[in-house]
Amino acid sequence: MRKVFVLGLDGATFDLIGPWIDSGELPNLRRIADEGVRADLASLWPPLTPVAWPSFYMGKNPGKHGLYGYKVRQKGSYEELPVSAADRKGRTLFEHVGDQGGKVAVLSVPMTYPASPVNGVMVTCIFTPKLDDIWQTDCAYPPEFKEEMKRVIGTFKIHPDHQYRKGNIPDLLADYRETLKQRIDLCEHVIRTKEWDLAITVLNETDHIQHQVWHVHDPKHHDHDPEEFRKHGHVIKEFWKEVDRDVGRLAAALPPDATFMILSDHGHGPIYRWVHLNNMLAKKGLIRFKRGPLSLLKRAAFSLGFTPGNVYRLLLRLGVGGKKKGGGMEGGGGAGKLARRVFLSEDDIDWSRTRAYATGHMGQINVNLKGREPQGTVSKSEIPALRKEIEAALAEITDDGHPVIDRLVPREELFHGETLALASDFFVMTKDPSHQALGGASFISNRVVEKSYGNSATHRLNGIFLMKGPGVKRGVRIDPLRIQDLASHIMWRMGLKVPADFDGTISSGPYDDGLLDREPPQTLPLSEIKAGAGRERPLTDDEIAKMKENLKKLGYVD
Numbered sequence: 001m002r003k004v005f006v007l008g009l010d011g012a013t014f015d016l017i018g019p020w021i022d023s024g025e026l027p028n029l030r031r032i033a034d035e036g037v038r039a040d041l042a043s044l045w046p047p048l049t050p051v052a053w054p055s056f057y058m059g060k061n062p063g064k065h066g067l068y069g070y071k072v073r074q075k076g077s078y079e080e081l082p083v084s085a086a087d088r089k090g091r092t093l094f095e096h097v098g099d100q101g102g103k104v105a106v107l108s109v110p111m112t113y114p115a116s117p118v119n120g121v122m123v124t125c126i127f128t129p130k131l132d133d134i135w136q137t138d139c140a141y142p143p144e145f146k147e148e149m150k151r152v153i154g155t156f157k158i159h160p161d162h163q164y165r166k167g168n169i170p171d172l173l174a175d176y177r178e179t180l181k182q183r184i185d186l187c188e189h190v191i192r193t194k195e196w197d198l199a200i201t202v203l204n205e206t207d208h209i210q211h212q213v214w215h216v217h218d219p220k221h222h223d224h225d226p227e228e229f230r231k232h233g234h235v236i237k238e239f240w241k242e243v244d245r246d247v248g249r250l251a252a253a254l255p256p257d258a259t260f261m262i263l264s265d266h267g268h269g270p271i272y273r274w275v276h277l278n279n280m281l282a283k284k285g286l287i288r289f290k291r292g293p294l295s296l297l298k299r300a301a302f303s304l305g306f307t308p309g310n311v312y313r314l315l316l317r318l319g320v321g322g323k324k325k326g327g328g329m330e331g332g333g334g335a336g337k338l339a340r341r342v343f344l345s346e347d348d349i350d351w352s353r354t355r356a357y358a359t360g361h362m363g364q365i366n367v368n369l370k371g372r373e374p375q376g377t378v379s380k381s382e383i384p385a386l387r388k389e390i391e392a393a394l395a396e397i398t399d400d401g402h403p404v405i406d407r408l409v410p411r412e413e414l415f416h417g418e419t420l421a422l423a424s425d426f427f428v429m430t431k432d433p434s435h436q437a438l439g440g441a442s443f444i445s446n447r448v449v450e451k452s453y454g455n456s457a458t459h460r461l462n463g464i465f466l467m468k469g470p471g472v473k474r475g476v477r478i479d480p481l482r483i484q485d486l487a488s489h490i491m492w493r494m495g496l497k498v499p500a501d502f503d504g505t506i507s508s509g510p511y512d513d514g515l516l517d518r519e520p521p522q523t524l525p526l527s528e529i530k531a532g533a534g535r536e537r538p539l540t541d542d543e544i545a546k547m548k549e550n551l552k553k554l555g556y557v558d
């Protein structure tokens with residue numbers, strides 16, 4: 001079996017690192033590009049970590065694998081809970097490789113908690129719940145591997161704890177370096193000492209640092225500060241140089257005939273404006289509020305500017321509290337239970353009169369559908385008319401006189417497969433990706449469009465792809481590939497059968513002329529695909545609570 005090693009660089013974009021590769025400042029990535037191929041990699045909508053990585057390692061669109069975001073709507077409720085590997089439908093690339101006799105090493109790959117049996121070893125990802133004793137979690141398979149982890153990395157940090165605030169860049173960087181080192185140490189140990197045919201590790205620190213400090217180097221960002229730029233203007237590049245050294249370290253540890261594939265799950269770019277979709281939906285009467293005295297009072301205060309966002313900014317001006325990593329979702333000042341009691345929030349929504357609402361932070365819109373939502377008001381036949389109403393409302397959103405929204409896309413245009421019903425009904429696309437359409441951070445501001453705060457960058461659709469190895473062209477830039485194609489490429493390069501339910505196609509672009517004809521891919525028929533793992537257990541209440549905490553810390557959800 002031919003060996004394939006995959007390095008995932010979360011959120012990597014050629015928009016940022018392309019020039020550094022070309023200039024030779026990232027020499028190890030440059031070497032892979034020179035000895036192999038490079039291409040843009042198209043992610044899927046919504047370009048979110050827990051959606052994109054599974055699309056990669058299941059070779060499928062979310063319509064089939066069932067993961068659409070950080071949280072999933074609970075049946076018969078408006079509540080959303082963190083997703084885990086238990087929500088994943090179907091078989092993963094690692095399981096397929098094992099089914100066909102290959103050994104795997106799966107390290108820090110998102111949406112693998114709780115660890116599930118593989119033919120090899122698995123260590124779980126940034127979404128592992130940080131229980132008080134981390135070794136009590138299902139963070140490794142086989143469980144005995146935890147002892148080996150302890151010997152190699154000491155303690156398992158899972159993800160960095162620091163969030164950016166002015167003046168703390170050195171501490172933040174030290175924290176990121178520590179988790180990065182853990183991941184690389186563990187990966188190098190595994191690829192040097194274990195038997196494997198497919199090894200994968202994902203580094204998330206590349207994504208974290210870009211989210212947090214993009215504004216430091218971007219003079220167009222309103223949080224950019226020339227003084228901070230003078231001191232730390234190259235912080236992201238310096239971190240990438242460290243990642244590049246690690247790429248060299250891992251490359252040196254690989255057998256010379258292994259294929260080396262590098263990909264990101266999505267790209268990255270600045271956020272300049274937040275677009276609060278629910279404020280527009282409320283303005284147009286699509287969202288209605290309760291008529292009790294408390295809600296009326298909160299609405300009056302809201303219209304006067306008593307919002308979590310304004311209070312947060314006031315605290316910042318007074319020098320109290322740090323800049324939170326927010327992704328826009330946390331409401332800055334901390335939209336927790338207490339905040340919901342004080343400020344206008346989703347608790348004040350009168351669901352019995354509401355027809356559509358936004359959620360998440362990638363433009364997701366749900367219809368308050370009869371028979372699905374607990375207090376649904378819209379019947380299926382009314383959806384086309386409602387869509388027109390929502391589109392008309394969105395068309396009124398402007399920034400500096402210019403329309404902000406490109407279009408409203410129904411889920412059927414984005415996904416196909418048996419889990420389509422789990423997706424939000426519509427997705428709002430902004431004309432400019434630096435306008436981030438928010439739903440989840442309901443009513444943190446009383447404006448529809450405002451300057452962003454918290455995270456200064458977020459995800460884009462264009463990720464990166466680099467590959468070198470036997471049969472791969474050398475020094476060539478090829479046409480973009482799609483993230484859901486790569487699992488098919490990997491199975492084919494390993495000499496294994498490609499499962500018939502994968503969405504991916506294998507293009508000849510990366511390979512020597514005629515290779516695809518000489519070695520045509522073999523298909524694993526549907527009848528031979530084992531039933532989806534179905535072994536993953538649901539999360540415990542303690543795990544759910546810790547995961548919610550982590551997601552908040554990571555800046556993903558409120």
Ligand SMILES: [Zn+2]
Nearest residue numbers: 010011049265
């Ligand atoms: Zn990501």
